[in-house]
Amino acid sequence: MTEATAPRIEIGVQETVPTIHYLVAMPQPETHLFEVTLQLINHPSKILDLKMPVWTPGSYLVREYAKNLQDFAAFAGDEPLPWRKISKNHWQVNTNGVSELTVRYRMFANELSVRTNHLDTTHGYFNGAALFFRLPGWESLPINITIVPPRPDWRVTTSLPLVGEQANTFSAVDFDTLVDSPFEIGNHQLYHFEVLGKPHELAIWGQGNLQSQRIIADIQKVIQVEAQMFGGLPYERYIFLLHLFAQAYGGLEHKNCCSLIYQRFGFRTQEKYERFVQLVAHEFFHLWNVKRIRPKGLEVFDYEQENYTPSLWFCEGTTSYYDLLIPLRAGIYDAKSYLNHLGKEITRFLTTPGRKVQPLSESSFDAWIKLYRPDANSNNSQMSYYLKGEMVSLLLDLLIRARHGNQRSLDDVMRQMWWKFGQAEIGYTPEQLQEVIESVAGVDLGNFFERYIDSTDELPFNQYLEPFGLQLLGEREEEPYLGIRAKTENGREVIKSVETASPAQLAGIDAGDELLALEGIRLTAHQLSDRLKDYQPNDTIEITVFHQDELRTYTVTLAAPRPSKYQIVPIHNPDPAQKENFASWLGVPIVTLR
Numbered sequence: 001m002t003e004a005t006a007p008r009i010e011i012g013v014q015e016t017v018p019t020i021h022y023l024v025a026m027p028q029p030e031t032h033l034f035e036v037t038l039q040l041i042n043h044p045s046k047i048l049d050l051k052m053p054v055w056t057p058g059s060y061l062v063r064e065y066a067k068n069l070q071d072f073a074a075f076a077g078d079e080p081l082p083w084r085k086i087s088k089n090h091w092q093v094n095t096n097g098v099s100e101l102t103v104r105y106r107m108f109a110n111e112l113s114v115r116t117n118h119l120d121t122t123h124g125y126f127n128g129a130a131l132f133f134r135l136p137g138w139e140s141l142p143i144n145i146t147i148v149p150p151r152p153d154w155r156v157t158t159s160l161p162l163v164g165e166q167a168n169t170f171s172a173v174d175f176d177t178l179v180d181s182p183f184e185i186g187n188h189q190l191y192h193f194e195v196l197g198k199p200h201e202l203a204i205w206g207q208g209n210l211q212s213q214r215i216i217a218d219i220q221k222v223i224q225v226e227a228q229m230f231g232g233l234p235y236e237r238y239i240f241l242l243h244l245f246a247q248a249y250g251g252l253e254h255k256n257c258c259s260l261i262y263q264r265f266g267f268r269t270q271e272k273y274e275r276f277v278q279l280v281a282h283e284f285f286h287l288w289n290v291k292r293i294r295p296k297g298l299e300v301f302d303y304e305q306e307n308y309t310p311s312l313w314f315c316e317g318t319t320s321y322y323d324l325l326i327p328l329r330a331g332i333y334d335a336k337s338y339l340n341h342l343g344k345e346i347t348r349f350l351t352t353p354g355r356k357v358q359p360l361s362e363s364s365f366d367a368w369i370k371l372y373r374p375d376a377n378s379n380n381s382q383m384s385y386y387l388k389g390e391m392v393s394l395l396l397d398l399l400i401r402a403r404h405g406n407q408r409s410l411d412d413v414m415r416q417m418w419w420k421f422g423q424a425e426i427g428y429t430p431e432q433l434q435e436v437i438e439s440v441a442g443v444d445l446g447n448f449f450e451r452y453i454d455s456t457d458e459l460p461f462n463q464y465l466e467p468f469g470l471q472l473l474g475e476r477e478e479e480p481y482l483g484i485r486a487k488t489e490n491g492r493e494v495i496k497s498v499e500t501a502s503p504a505q506l507a508g509i510d511a512g513d514e515l516l517a518l519e520g521i522r523l524t525a526h527q528l529s530d531r532l533k534d535y536q537p538n539d540t541i542e543i544t545v546f547h548q549d550e551l552r553t554y555t556v557t558l559a560a561p562r563p564s565k566y567q568i569v570p571i572h573n574p575d576p577a578q579k580e581n582f583a584s585w586l587g588v589p590i591v592t593l594r
Helices: 175-179 212-230 270-285 312-329 335-350 360-368 385-403 410-422 430-441 446-452 461-468 503-507 525-532 576-586
Strands: 009-011 014-016 019-025 033-041 047-051 069-076 083-087 090-094 101-108 123-126 143-148 155-158 169-172 183-186 189-195 198-205 238-245 249-253 257-263 470-476 484-489 492-498 514-518 540-547 550-557 563-570
Touching: 047 101, 069 083, 143 175, 143 183, 155 238, 169 175, 183 198, 189 212, 198 212, 212 270, 212 312, 212 410, 249 270, 257 270, 270 312, 270 335, 312 335, 312 360, 312 385, 312 410, 335 385, 335 470, 335 563, 360 385, 385 410, 385 430, 385 446, 385 461, 385 576, 410 430, 461 470, 461 576, 484 525, 503 550, 514 525
Parallel strands: 019 143, 198 238, 238 257
Antiparallel strands: 009 014, 019 033, 033 101, 047 090, 069 101, 083 090, 123 183, 143 169, 155 183, 189 198, 249 257, 470 563, 484 492, 492 514, 514 540, 540 550
């Protein structure tokens, strides 16, 4: 948490610090405007500085929350106070020496995501960083928040504790805690359940085809597995906030809760349901890895600008590795399903050309300008630290297990990181992270880190899978390789990306071109793959497009088919050691995969 010490003015033997109280109203939710009132008592300075955060922890992009703020005003009683803007997110009020003052503003909230604010006639949801000002120098002071719902039937759900008997008034011990405690306000469904003697809540906004009791039962299993891994639960109460929306997916972790958004009808098919459970497992795992075990660059949050670290691969990628494993350990799906999910992740990784361009540590460091801002060339030049971090974590787990007969694993790394850094919330350096992993592995991993984290060497999956009786096999496409991805948009067939060094790029085809015809015959994006099956590698074809409104025809020489799908399958006749390794890793005999 922030270590900043608030400035103090001595009055005799007394010390004066301000009392901070926010009131959040939403009298006309159809306007999407939260009406926020900041009440300050005992403010000791003639100048009041107010700064809106530009990002929120867990989502590594400067989102400029101040862009949604309007109707700013400051008052001493009923008298307006002069103010001015210093920068994009910095307001400064001249208090005229008054110690009690009020600031009012409205915040437009019509972006439904886990890291922003949303208000309409059905509910209100907000994140602290996207709604509240930070008072520089006073971040360590407690803050009270009173919610004024627009209707009496709207309830308030947040992980913050209530203040005495005051209706809808909550207390945050400091600004970091306020930022870390989202609010859900409305007539959402609210379920209470207990795990390991501690209370939990599931708040669901939106309609869908989920079965609440099934979800709660599986959430309980996920909590129990993760708690067992770390030796207990580091909170007294935890809340899952779930928003159901069309074709949505995402989550944001907090110390005592998490926000989830998922497609409203994504619970019927088993595969989609398992993906939801993985999302839950991912965000819940973060309450250890990221919220408490976090890099030095995120030990104290700077809400003014980017907070850099090369270790997001461990924060997010290792968490992604476990979000597939946890449901397996919880008995929610079996080893065959687990390897199927893992194969899909490896497919995503090996079909991303950017893996050959951007190292994993650089991907972590440049999250602020790349991962959340994809463009037509991103697939060629970038590698997600989530995805490659997951792959590297897989190799590290297998390496440790193979060296120690499954008596040690990546689980031990996580526990060591928890004991050394997480419990005291001391940030770790990249060097300290490597030292912990090496201490568990019992081997110098300098070469491993150099090749697979700090450079772009291909990951040797089969070398690490072989001791467990497994191998990675690729399946080639039926059609020859062209190297474009097209999509139908508003009645146009738009080329969304062109792979580096592909036949299409070598011929001059560009992302953004409108695909018109193959060999003079019109085609759609949906038809492209099927049409290419009529040709062989080294065949020359003509592709016609609109390039910046100019009709152009390119001559393209097709290449050999590329693998488009990868699967993890058992090797033939695994030996006893491989069988034992597999069973110790995934909990079942390898013969169950047949």
